[in-house]
Amino acid sequence: MKIILGITGGVAAYKAAELARLMVKEGIGVEVVMTEAATRFVTPLTLQSLTGKPARTNQWDDMAHIDLSRGADAILIAPATADFISKLAQGQASDLLSSLCLARDCPLLIAPAMNRQMWNNPATCRNIELILSDGIHMIGPESGIQACGEEGMGRMTEPAEILLALNSFLSPKALSGKKFLVTAGPTMEAIDPVRVITNLSSGKMGYAVAQAALDAGAEVVLISGPTCLAPPAGAAFFNVRSASQMRDAVMEHVGQCDVFVSVAAVSDYQVANQSSAKIKKQDRLVLELEAGPDILREVAALANPPFCVGFAAETESLEKNARIKMEKKKLPMLVANLAQDALGSDMNEITIFGPDGMEKLPRSSKKALAGRLVEEIAKAIS
Numbered sequence: 001m002k003i004i005l006g007i008t009g010g011v012a013a014y015k016a017a018e019l020a021r022l023m024v025k026e027g028i029g030v031e032v033v034m035t036e037a038a039t040r041f042v043t044p045l046t047l048q049s050l051t052g053k054p055a056r057t058n059q060w061d062d063m064a065h066i067d068l069s070r071g072a073d074a075i076l077i078a079p080a081t082a083d084f085i086s087k088l089a090q091g092q093a094s095d096l097l098s099s100l101c102l103a104r105d106c107p108l109l110i111a112p113a114m115n116r117q118m119w120n121n122p123a124t125c126r127n128i129e130l131i132l133s134d135g136i137h138m139i140g141p142e143s144g145i146q147a148c149g150e151e152g153m154g155r156m157t158e159p160a161e162i163l164l165a166l167n168s169f170l171s172p173k174a175l176s177g178k179k180f181l182v183t184a185g186p187t188m189e190a191i192d193p194v195r196v197i198t199n200l201s202s203g204k205m206g207y208a209v210a211q212a213a214l215d216a217g218a219e220v221v222l223i224s225g226p227t228c229l230a231p232p233a234g235a236a237f238f239n240v241r242s243a244s245q246m247r248d249a250v251m252e253h254v255g256q257c258d259v260f261v262s263v264a265a266v267s268d269y270q271v272a273n274q275s276s277a278k279i280k281k282q283d284r285l286v287l288e289l290e291a292g293p294d295i296l297r298e299v300a301a302l303a304n305p306p307f308c309v310g311f312a313a314e315t316e317s318l319e320k321n322a323r324i325k326m327e328k329k330k331l332p333m334l335v336a337n338l339a340q341d342a343l344g345s346d347m348n349e350i351t352i353f354g355p356d357g358m359e360k361l362p363r364s365s366k367k368a369l370a371g372r373l374v375e376e377i378a379k380a381i382s
Contacts, residue, residue, distance in 0.1 A: 009037020116152030173217030
């Protein structure tokens with residue numbers, strides 16, 4: 001993938017360096033084009049060091065305003081100042097970056113950044129409305145504390161979120177028109193009003209699957225147990241606590257879904273002798289446990305079930321135990337991993353058991369693995 005990163009002259013230009021670093025880390029080829037004002041905030045040498053390529057600033061450099069966009073997947077302007085948005089609205093070509101945008105033959109995305117009063121100014125509002133009608137795509141901005149000390153709308157979206165939005169925009173929409181229901185995270189089963197039984201699931205894999213499905217064009221419902229994660233933008237999000245609450249939420253939404261991906265680490269047991277008052281400390285406490293709901297098995301057994309994808313976190317005999325679970329619950333696809341390698345980590349190594357057999361995916365980020373899994377699901381339901 002090749003992206004042209006345009007940087008204009010605002011305080012948020014320093015964040016463009018982090019954005020460039022994140023894109024290069026993901027294997028994206030980055031060409032940087034800076035306005036003269038941008039060089040007052042961050043140097044071209046900084047961007048060259050991060051991307052391995054000279055940052056372009058000279059409008060008179062051969063035919064750069066024509067050549068650069070040829071073969072590029074997109075131009076991303078971050079930050080995009082009020083002044084530069086005005087240039088886009090008017091079709092100006094007064095510097096290399098504005099000329100490049102006017103002569104482009106690829107999509108253009110902008111991440112605005114400016115003071116709240118500038119953002120709310122009627123002239124800016126008119127310009128935003130005009131460029132959106134011209135087919136330019138916008139990421140953000142956000143509301144928050146600004147460099148000037150004021151607070152309000154106009155703060156540039158954080159680099160990691162910009163990159164997620166860019167990837168989502170450029171991803172093939174193989175699942176357009178499909179509806180995904182994804183569960184994620186742990187569940188908590190109460191012992192008394194202050195104590196619970198739970199597990200070490202972070203929810204990272206489930207949230208990554210939800211994001212990958214969104215990137216592929218699906219409509220996504222995400223039902224999550226307690227986590228510290230922000231839900232993916234664009235997903236319908238429902239927060240639950242116990243396995244019973246998760247089961248009820250799943251059954252409420254599953255009838256409208258084409259695919260159910262059960263990533264959540266649902267508690268196998270719940271406390272039968274739960275106390276309504278805090279249990280005082282004692283030398284020994286005996287808990288009586290009973291089996292909780294088997295959500296995946298119940299969904300797979302519906303008269304007209306969605307395409308069900310299960311997850312198996314094992315500590316040994318991975319393939320054997322995964323095949324037993326797949327057969328027992330009558331699943332068309334199951335993802336297995338070793339729990340000790342995955343819980344709480346950003347990385348994982350998974351094996352996908354599906355209609356075309358078994359495929360082992362090497363250790364990688366959960367985001368990358370989620371993308372591959374969604375690709376396999378898209379193939380299976382096409």
